[in-house]
Each structure stands twice: as structure tokens, then as C-alpha cells.
Amino acid sequence: NAGVTQTPKFRILKIGQSMTLQCTQDMNHNYMYWYRQDPGMGLKLIYYSVGAGITDKGEVPNGYNVSRSTTEDFPLRLELAAPSQTSVYFCAGGTPNTGELFFGEGSRLTVL
């Protein structure tokens, strides 16, 4: 039981490049989330999903896209990377009304 797994752990991108952060879970959670964490800013919600085929924007969705074709996978796509997207990204799955969210270990992205 791996929980929530994110890949890659580290990535350096050039401005204008695109990439996908992968997130997969084996806990059968309907709810999944993508957050970014910047120093002193806490966690900002990018996108979330309440089940396969359903996604919605969070606080900071600009520059990102997501899809949820299966319960297990919730990839985050960055199109035309910008330095402002340099951050640590966390994927989480869980049940929000119990507060029990399970986080991946994070993906550190640097855009140069």
C-alpha cells in the first residue's frame, strides 16, 4: 500500500517548456488535490477532483491543467512554464470532511 505517489521528485525546466507531474494513489480516494507550497505562503490549492471525470479550479489554477480519467491518477500539466511556477508541488488524496488527507512527498520544480 504505497498511498499517494508523485513523480518526478525534482525537475528543472526552461521557460516555455511543458511537463506533467504524475500523481497516483492506491487508497481508492474520490477526492484528490494539487497544491503548491512557496516559502512563507503555506499551501495554495491549484486544482482538485471529487471523482473520476470531475475536476475544479482552486485558488491558483492559471498556467496549469489537470485531468482525472481514473480514480487512481490525477496528473498536473504545466504548459509554457514560467519562473513564477518554481515551487514545491504536493498531491493529496483523502476525505475532506474528516480532514484525513494523505500527501505525496512532493515534487520540486525549478523554472529557469
Next chain:
Amino acid sequence: AQSVTQPDIHITVSEGASLELRCNYSYGATPYLFWYVQSPGQGLQLLLKYFSGDTLVQGIKGFEAEFKRSQSSFNLRKPSVHWSDAAEYFCAVGAYNTDKLIFGTGTRLQVFP
């Protein structure tokens, strides 16, 4: 507006000393309240949660938190801090019918021997 405020960005304590981390919230519905801990290089882990009932709740690793409705607060406490408690702590708020939690900006705890 719904929000969570953690007024202390950084706290330093000596090992063995007591600890209190502050959390204030603003939320329209009856809140569910949570504390998460993030060890360096890791994701967040749930420490404890409050839904209703006894306003003093116990969590993992010897932590406890007290809900005070009149002060809109949910402060985290530990009687004696260990060096391994050095981490970042996040307060969060939700509700029974919410799709997502609102997180505070975090408090970084440093522990000196």
C-alpha cells in the same frame, strides 16, 4: 471570508520546554479543525482533528489542541518538546459538507538541545 491565520511564522524552543502554536480561523459554518505536521522534505501528516464534543483533543506524538469557539481559536500544545518535533505545522479548517480544506501559512518550529 473563510481563512486560517497562524500568527507565528517561526518559533524556537529548547528541548523539554512546553509549546503552544496559535491558530485562529474565520469560517461561516460550524468548523472542523485540523493540525498537520510537515517534516523536512516530506508531505503533510495529520496530527489531530476536532469535529465536535470535548474541546480538548489528543493527537499523535503527544500533541493536543483546544478548541475555543469564543476566540475562534484552535491552538496546538505539547508539554515537553523533543528535538524530533522540529518541523512545520499547519492548521486547517473544513466542514462536514466541504470539498476542500483551507490551510494556514504554517509555523516553523525549531528545537534547540
